[in-house]
Amino acid sequence: MNRSYFSPAAYLSLLLAVLLGSACRSATADEAALSGLVFSDGAHLEQQRAKFTAGDAAVVSLVEQLEAEADQLLNAAPYSVVHKAQTPPSGDKHDYMSQGPYWWPDTTKSNGLPYIRRDGEVNPERATLTDHREMGELMNASETLSHAYYYTGQEKYAQKAAELLEIWFLADSTRMNPHLEFGQAIPGRTEGRGIGIIETRYLGKITDAVALIRASDAWNPELESGMQEWMGDYLNWLLTSEKGKNESVHPNNHGTWYDVQAATLALFTGQDSLARSMLENAKESRMDEDLEANGAQPKELARTLSFNYSTMNLFGMFTLARIGEMVGVDLWHYDTPNGANLKKALDYLLPAALGQSEWPHKQIKPIKPEELIPHLGIASKVYDPAYAATAQQLLKQYPEKAGSALHWPM
Known part of the structure; x- marks a missing residue:
């Protein structure tokens, strides 16, 4: 495997973890873990855990629900890319493969090939390739189990999370090779595309899970080293492969989420300067390019599911x-040359989300206002506490999203 992206800083962090041993299983270890979380607000987690410990009824109820979900996962079968019935073009079942969601057989052709695009309409045939579903389930399970461990301290949750991660990423018989050469293939057109990289956009849930269970007895230097190596190899592929390079310059959500992944993995492997460079570049390559003065996102508005995107x-x-x-x-607080910023982009979506006006762009399915709950929680901390009240308003309409309050301020 290519180890060039497993940096000296990452090795030093691992060595310190080994030397400190059980001493790291303390509040200090928690603080270090919390500061680098990508898909949860670490300071908020700390506050919520304190409330849980103090017996705050609302938080206790949320944690009990989290525990119930985590308990259901304790007996869950492991996830793996080798479970799929199909074999990738490489002949290696350890290679991830998926099919583009919006591509359908051409009914004017006897064999349906090459497939044609119907934006926003998911071809159910895609589900026959199970890697995408199993990886999504792994990410969600890892998030649930690691958060259950953080809030309750029960080792069984960390143990299960570690087991699932080892099977997907590290075990010789079940591991995924660290690339997406065969992601979002199109029958009759291509065996894989760079835009398949969007399917790993939540890898930060995995690095978050590792951060949260590092303080547990379930984690050890061998697992840490293996995860550092795998993530480093995948980062290397993102940065150097043809598909990775193509995705890096993609002008819409694909480019945004490419940056999220690469920056997350750079931080995970101890390459802060690489992450910093990517974030500086994002001002021009993402925000300047993607935002209009009023906060609209024209590249996403061109889609048939414009609110979703x-x-x-x-x-x-x-x-x-x-x-x-x-x-x-x-x-x-960065303003683009045309005066746009992230706050305006959020505010642009709110009237439709709150039912104050119709969404004025193409949307072939009902909008999902509840998807903005995390945005609002984050904005309540960064911009204005009033956004928390808006989040609460949506939570009343979508109580199934109540668990968001264990991740974000609101």
Whole structure:
């Protein structure tokens, strides 16, 4: 494997963890873990855990629900790329493969090939390739289990999370090779595309899970070394492969989420300067390019699910801004040359989300206002506490999203 992106800083962090041993299983270890979380607000987690310990009824209820979900995962079968029935073009089942969601057989052709695009309409045939679903389930399970461990301290949750991560990423018989050469293939057209990289956009849930269970008895130097190596190899592929390079210059949500992944993995492997450089570049390559003066995102508005994609891309930008905080780059208060910024982009979406006006752009399915709850929680801390009240308003309409309050201020 290519080890060039497993940096000296990462090795030093691992060595310190080994030397400190059980001494690291303390509040100090928690603080170090919390400061680098990508898909949760670390300071908020700390506050919520204190409330849970003190018996705050609302937080206790949320943690009990989290525990119930985590308990269901304790007996979950492991996830792996080798479970799929199909074999990738490489002949190696350890290679991830998926099919582009919006591509369908051409009914004017006897064999349906090459497939044709129907934007926003998911071909159910895609589900026959199970890697995408299993990886998504792994990411969500890792998040649930690691947070359950953080809030309750119960080792069983950390143990299960570590087991799932080892099977997907490290075990010789089940591991995924660290690349996406065969992501989002199109029958009759291509065996894989760079835009398949969007399917790993939540890898930060995995690095967050590792951060949260490092203080547990379930984690050890061998697992740490293996995860550092795998993430380093995948980062190397993102940065150097043809598909990775193509995705890095993609002009819409694909480019945004490429940056999220690469910056996250750079931080995970101890390469803060690389992450910092990417975040500085994002001002021009993402925000300047993607935002109109009023906060609209024209590249996402061109889609048939324009609200969904605007919400998705904005969450990617919010995530970049959160990572920027970790390396001293302020995207929260950056104004583009046309006067746009992240706050305006959020405000542009709110009237439709709150039912105050119709969404004026193409949307072939109902909008999902609840997807803005994390954005609002984050904005309540960065911009204006009033956003928390808006988040609460949506939570009343979508109580199934109540668990968001364990991740974000609101």
